[in-house]
Amino acid sequence: xxxxxxxxxEAAAVLPKIKAAMTVPLIADIHxxxxxxxxxxxxxxxxxxxxxxxxxxxxxEEVIKAVNERGIPLRVGVNGGSLERPLLDKYGWPxxxxxxxxxxxxxxxxxxxxxxxxxxxxxxxxxxxxxDAYWLFAHQSDYPVHIGITEAGxxxxxxxxxxxxxxxxxxxxxxxxxxxxxxxxxxxK
Numbered sequence: 437x438x439x440x441x442x443x444x445x446e447a448a449a450v451l452p453k454i455k456a457a458m459t460v461p462l463i464a465d466i467h468x469x470x471x472x473x474x475x476x477x478x479x480x481x482x483x484x485x486x487x488x489x490x491x492x493x494x495x496x497e498e499v500i501k502a503v504n505e506r507g508i509p510l511r512v513g514v515n516g517g518s519l520e521r522p523l524l525d526k527y528g529w530p531x532x533x534x535x536x537x538x539x540x541x542x543x544x545x546x547x548x549x550x551x552x553x554x555x556x557x558x559x560x561x562x563x564x565x566x567x568d569a570y571w572l573f574a575h576q577s578d579y580p581v582h583i584g585i586t587e588a589g590x591x592x593x594x595x596x597x598x599x600x601x602x603x604x605x606x607x608x609x610x611x612x613x614x615x616x617x618x619x620x621x622x623x624x625k
Contacts, residue, residue, distance in 0.1 A: 440465065462482075
């Protein structure tokens with residue numbers, strides 16, 4: 437799978453060219469502008485949004501409709517840098533509990549409108565916090581997870597932090613690997 441950031445209309449416009457040159461699933465990473473997600477959903481194999489930074493709920497519902505029409509999954513991304521203000525007020529910082537609660541809130545909101553074709557990421561820049569957030573979420577949800585460490589740092593520091601976090605999470609059992617295989621199968625449909 438290849439994930440590309442789609443920060444503006446110019447990036448969205450080149451998605452067809454990128455997709456045409458690929459044989460693996462293409463994922464569009466969208467922040468803030470739901471219209472970019474709507475454009476990307478017509479081309480890519482998966483759209484990544486953070487419901488908390490897309491804005492009004494009707495915008496998220498438009499994205500859901502667009503991915504549903506194509507039968508592609510949505511990656512619900514939650515990270516320490518974009519937690520909702522009420523959760524930051526409740527926990528005092530982007531704690532693992534706050535990340536897990538944010539992800540569960542997003543999952544439940546999507547389920548409330550009948551949407552279940554999703555995978556979830558809960559990323560923190562601290563390896564231990566990310567591991568704890570994934571653990572908390574996994575014990576409360578059966579949705580597949582997209583694992584990672586956000587804002588990991590420079591090339592060397594980032595590689596070390598990401599390797600530590602991903603290695604630990606992958607070592608926790610076959611459930612994570614099965615979830616990854618399931619996402620690959622869903623993305624190819």
